[in-house]
Amino acid sequence: MRRDDCIAALARHRTDQIVVAAYHAAFDLMRIQPHPLNYLSIGAMGLASSNALGLALGRPDKQVIVLDGDGSLLMNLGSLVTIAEAAPRNLIHFVCENGTYEANGGHPIPGQGRISFAGFAKAAGIERVYEFSDLADFESEIGGLLRTQGPVFATLKVEPGAESPKDWNFIHGPETRARFKAALKQA
């Protein structure tokens, strides 16, 4: 299944959630669903899930969805343990597994095709763990997933979809963070 199709399916069910997105998932999200509560400035690679945990703890009244990358999550596997320990009920963590460092030239990740991110999450202590490789399955389950008490983790086994514009300046620009902060204050 294609990552942008998964994000489009998620977008159809999104109401007022914060969505934290890393790199290429962020570019797809910007194309598919520009939204004031898109959190795109994750800073250093690997820290999407940690930024999301901070948001989830700081705003327990808001659901926080993470669209992580597999290379990114490999840099911060400990965050799965931290999330399990903190146990935020409002956090849903998706990892888009395409087996490559897509933002860094498409080179394969270590353990490509042999490792299980769902297995990592389960072993870290996250109880509600899912894995999807079929778009129809994902589309039929996403509504229920968003109603599931967190922390929730789900692997999306994806391939890239349509090319999204890569506006790095937008992701890292101060206006993007200011807009998000203002929107969150109102939400």
Add this chain to the structure above:
Amino acid sequence: MSRSPTSVQERVARPEAIEASTIIAEIKAAGIKYVITLPDIVTSNSLLDAIAKDSDFHHIKVCKEDEGIGIAAGLSFCDKRALLLIQSTGLLDSINALKAAGVEYSLPICLMVGLIGKEIDRTPRNSENCGVRIVEPILDTMGVTHHLLETQPDASLIGPAIRKAYSSSSPTVMLVGRPPRTSP
């Protein structure tokens, strides 16, 4: 019986270390509600022990220090104040995260960092320990404000450092050069 010059100096001139309870009072007064920690040997027995038992704080344990910078970044967007309590080894491991969130994004990332291996009679820059000696020059190069906490009068630096970080939306690092005292 011989006596080393260092021990004479310790007896004569060395003021008492900063009290852990004073540090905690200062960070509470500065509005810190979330303390993100990875145990640091300089502050472990006094400060971290007390923070872990203090129900006024949300205590978040992390597996790696740069996680804490991401968590503090997320909290800052919710107007929630956080402090990272980590070791200097972890700070060095988190320079990229601090560069991104603190320097490039101008987020109020507040760190309290134990200087593992710092000698009591040397300044950090004059330490024989490389891991101590390089910390302040790295922070200076990054343009990150830093303070040294060693003795009780240094406690007065804590509140202003945290408040300035949040009012100016910029990072601050408080370096702990000696193990804080536990209150009697």
